[in-house]
Amino acid sequence: MPADWTFADFDTLTVRRFRTSLPCCKSILERGPKTSRIRVPVNYHEPTGKVAELMTLDWQVCSRARLSRDPRFDGKFYIGVVGSGVYCRPICPAPTAKEKNVRYFPSAAAAAEAGFRPCLRCRPESCPGTPAWLGTSNTVSRALRLIDESGLEDGGVELLAERLGVGSRHLRRLFVRHLGATPMAVAQTRRLHFAKKLIDETRLPMQQIAIASGFGSVRRFNAGIHKIYHRTPTQIRKLARQTATQTDNQYLFRLHFRPPYHWQGMLDFLAARATPGVEVVEGSAYRRTIATNGFEGYFEVSPDQSRDALLVRIDFPEPRSLFHIVERIRAMFDLNADWTSIVQTLRSEPVLAASVQADPGLRVPGCWNPFELTVRAILGQQVTVKGATALAGRMTSAFGKSFAGPKGLTHLFPSPGNLSDAKLASVGLTGARAETIRALARAVVRGKIKFEGVVDSEEFLSRLCEIPGIGQWTAQYVAMRALGEPDAFPSSDLGLLRALSLTSARELERRAEPWRPWRAYAAMYLWRIGAPQKGAAKRAFHEREKIVSEEELPSRTANPGRIMCG
Numbered sequence: 410m411p412a413d414w415t416f417a418d419f420d421t422l423t424v425r426r427f428r429t430s431l432p433c434c435k436s437i438l439e440r441g442p443k444t445s446r447i448r449v450p451v452n453y454h455e456p457t458g459k460v461a462e463l464m465t466l467d468w469q470v471c472s473r474a475r476l477s478r479d480p481r482f483d484g485k486f487y488i489g490v491v492g493s494g495v496y497c498r499p500i501c502p503a504p505t506a507k508e509k510n511v512r513y514f515p516s517a518a519a520a521a522e523a524g525f526r527p528c529l530r531c532r533p534e535s536c537p538g539t540p541a542w543l544g545t546s547n548t549v550s551r552a553l554r555l556i557d558e559s560g561l562e563d564g565g566v567e568l569l570a571e572r573l574g575v576g577s578r579h580l581r582r583l584f585v586r587h588l589g590a591t592p593m594a595v596a597q598t599r600r601l602h603f604a605k606k607l608i609d610e611t612r613l614p615m616q617q618i619a620i621a622s623g624f625g626s627v628r629r630f631n632a633g634i635h636k637i638y639h640r641t642p643t644q645i646r647k648l649a650r651q652t653a654t655q656t657d658n659q660y661l662f663r664l665h666f667r668p669p670y671h672w673q674g675m676l677d678f679l680a681a682r683a684t685p686g687v688e689v690v691e692g693s694a695y696r697r698t699i700a701t702n703g704f705e706g707y708f709e710v711s712p713d714q715s716r717d718a719l720l721v722r723i724d725f726p727e728p729r730s731l732f733h734i735v736e737r738i739r740a741m742f743d744l745n746a747d748w749t750s751i752v753q754t755l756r757s758e759p760v761l762a763a764s765v766q767a768d769p770g771l772r773v774p775g776c777w778n779p780f781e782l783t784v785r786a787i788l789g790q791q792v793t794v795k796g797a798t799a800l801a802g803r804m805t806s807a808f809g810k811s812f813a814g815p816k817g818l819t820h821l822f823p824s825p826g827n828l829s830d831a832k833l834a835s836v837g838l839t840g841a842r843a844e845t846i847r848a849l850a851r852a853v854v855r856g857k858i859k860f861e862g863v864v865d866s867e868e869f870l871s872r873l874c875e876i877p878g879i880g881q882w883t884a885q886y887v888a889m890r891a892l893g894e895p896d897a898f899p900s901s902d903l904g905l906l907r908a909l910s911l912t913s914a915r916e917l918e919r920r921a922e923p924w925r926p927w928r929a930y931a932a933m934y935l936w937r938i939g940a941p942q943k944g945a946a947k948r949a950f951h952e953r954e955k956i957v958s959e960e961e962l963p964s965r966t967a968n969p970g971r972i973m974c975g
């Protein structure tokens with residue numbers, strides 16, 4: 410990377426203003442290099458209604474990132490090469506094209522809409538995902554999350570817009586502004602990319618890939634692939650070099666991230682909280698049992714640092730669920746995080762700056778199953794992490810379904826149905842804690858609380874808080890790890906307060922104000938600061954999540970609207 414410029418350039422989210430009306434976006438993007446620009450400070454709380462100016466990529470920053478093949482920009486923009494007609498990732502190993510032949514796009518879908526084909530060398534389909542925050546638009550981030558969860562199959566854009574509480578025309582406009590493509594094009598590109606991933610990285614028969622990637626029929630799948638790649642699926646598979654041999658029901662994927670990624674930090678966090686029987690951390694790998702759509706299996710994740718990727722081995726009998734499983738793993742390991750922006754903000758706090766420097770790339774661990782995570786958070790109220798883990802293990806072996814998996818995987822985590830009437834006192838829970846868990850389970854069984862398709866996290870969290878025994882700490886912790894809210898912050902957490910030698914949640918919230926919208930990442934660093942590393946003081950490590958009693962917390966923090974990233 411050239412020494413004379415910094416990534417701050419990219420982070421200020423350089424925005425160009427065009428007088429042209431929105432539908433012309435494509436032609437603007439194709440117009441190529443332009444140097445005049447204005448800088449607009451990022452305002453994450455800006456209402457999403459303003460479409461006065463069109464946001465697009467800054468040509469100079471893209472150009473520098475392209476020439477240096479900087480992996481930190483992977484997935485943040487795409488490069489179309491006029492002449493060859495392909496679009497690439499910023500890290501493409503192919504010889505660098507001349508600037509005048511290059512067009513920059515904010516998303517793969519935008520490049521596809523402009524008529525470019527995905528490069529077969531750098532494989533744009535294996536990019537890290539779009540950063541979850543996307544500048545100023547929460548609506549677009551939420552829409553993308555919903556598209557990830559269930560695609561656009563049922564009801565299309567109209568229904569998606571309705572769920573988000575905006576008009577469909579407005580949603581289209583927002584998509585074009587932030588991603589350079591319509592919601593439909595984004596969904597379609599994702600489907601195609603996933604199909605390509607399955608062709609390259611698995612041995613699934615084409616017919617199953619067609620179904621798993623949502624094409625409906627093999628004929629449509631063949632046509633779709635041929636149109637985009639100018640090759641048949643079989644020809645593409647011949648080109649792919651499959652290194653690992655895979656057995657039936659086993660799929661090996663490589664999921665990329667933008668470096669840095671602090672794998673050890675992720676692993677330490679998950680290891681301390683691994684529910685016995687359900688999750689295992691062994692060596693540098695994480696393994697767990699999973700159940701979805703009535704089928705059961707497990708997956709294993711380990712790092713492939715040399716390639717800025719995680720190796721994911723999935724053992725699952727139903728290939729139709731693969732897309733869903735892969736997306737959930739991506740979220741769980743926070744692979745779409747935009748480190749450049751995060752570090753820029755966290756550096757402003759001296760306490761965090763040193764830690765960020767020493768341990769770059771710490772991510773916020775998500776979860777496989779939000780219900781499980783919430784139960785786990787309830788178990789963790791006022792006890793040590795170690796104590797909560799032991800309770801979770803006993804609960805699982807008493808109420809979870811048994812599962813014959815590899816080393817250490819013996820159970821599935823109990824489902825809401827298993828827990829709604831469970832006699833939890835038998836595994837050592839206090840009466841109040843047991844009742845909270847049963848109440849949560851019943852609310853999920855009755856559909857009063859739905860973890861899937863959460864559109865408005867504030868509303869979701871306030872409903873969660875209606876359950877007796879669930880307070881702000883639990884809600885913020887759930888927001889952080891189950892909803893992937895980058896600004897969630899359990900400000901009453903004792904470990905966080907200790908790391909900064911503060912005594913009240915209110916003080917901490919004031920101090921944390923400049924860390925928005927990345928307070929969840931700040932929390933990860935503060936927990937790490939409060940946790941002496943490796944052996945020396947294991948006790949302190951395990952105690953770091955012990956919290957101020959939920960009941961004792963005064964109402965001052967009971968205002969999720971103010972706390973959450975709006």
Ligand SMILES: [Zn+2]
Pocket residue numbers: 496497498501502503528529530531532
């Ligand atoms: Zn390429």
